[in-house]
Amino acid sequence: MTAPTPRPRSCPNCHSIGAPRIVPGIPDMPCMDVWHDAPPAPTGPEPEELREQLAAIEHQRWADWQQYMHSLCTVTADGLAIPAKLAERWERQIGTPYANLTEVEKDSDREQVDRYWPVVAAQVSALQADVARLERERNEARAVVEEAKRATRRLSSALIAVSPLLETPYTDAPEWTPWARFVAPALKRLRSSMGMTGDADA
Numbered sequence: 600m601t602a603p604t605p606r607p608r609s610c611p612n613c614h615s616i617g618a619p620r621i622v623p624g625i626p627d628m629p630c631m632d633v634w635h636d637a638p639p640a641p642t643g644p645e646p647e648e649l650r651e652q653l654a655a656i657e658h659q660r661w662a663d664w665q666q667y668m669h670s671l672c673t674v675t676a677d678g679l680a681i682p683a684k685l686a687e688r689w690e691r692q693i694g695t696p697y698a699n700l701t702e703v704e705k706d707s708d709r710e711q712v713d714r715y716w717p718v719v720a721a722q723v724s725a726l727q728a729d730v731a732r733l734e735r736e737r738n739e740a741r742a743v744v745e746e747a748k749r750a751t752r753r754l755s756s757a758l759i760a761v762s763p764l765l766e767t768p769y770t771d772a773p774e775w776t777p778w779a780r781f782v783a784p785a786l787k788r789l790r791s792s793m794g795m796t797g798d799a800d801a
Contacts, residue, residue: 649722656714751789758782 672679681689692704700708765778 649718652718653715656718660711660714755786755790758786 668681669679671685672681674680692700695704697705697708762778762782765782766776768774768776769780
């Protein structure tokens, strides 16, 4: 199977890495390249890579615990014998919710969480950065849309101003004028795509 082509980091048309920019040579019109419709590349490790990182930490945690437990047990002909006091303490801890443990016992659990914490914290930071970036891009996109709406209003006003020059019927199709056939429908579609209604204004 052929791997998909990676999404370019910036738009090949307006070279923006976020919201579309105004394209040089096309006054007041934002870039409409399909690059802006594609989702941005994710930050941080892929889910499977993250899973493997956590699994490696878990294996090391388990191995350390087993080594510690074995060091406290007695080797017998049948295997390992756990000292009665340890067995009693561990049974008590097994049946005790975390909230009811002593602070010393909680610290022991916190030390285990600290093994995972750098990976988890990095993921949280990456997600927070993504949220902040998306918020900036949303604000930038809103600004571009508002500017495009203003440009559309100016364009509408300009076209209406010259509409008398475009109202002369075609000689071979007197029921049509350049305004009715081309300008008015295009202007209607443009205003509709911008979510604009009502008469044009400056």
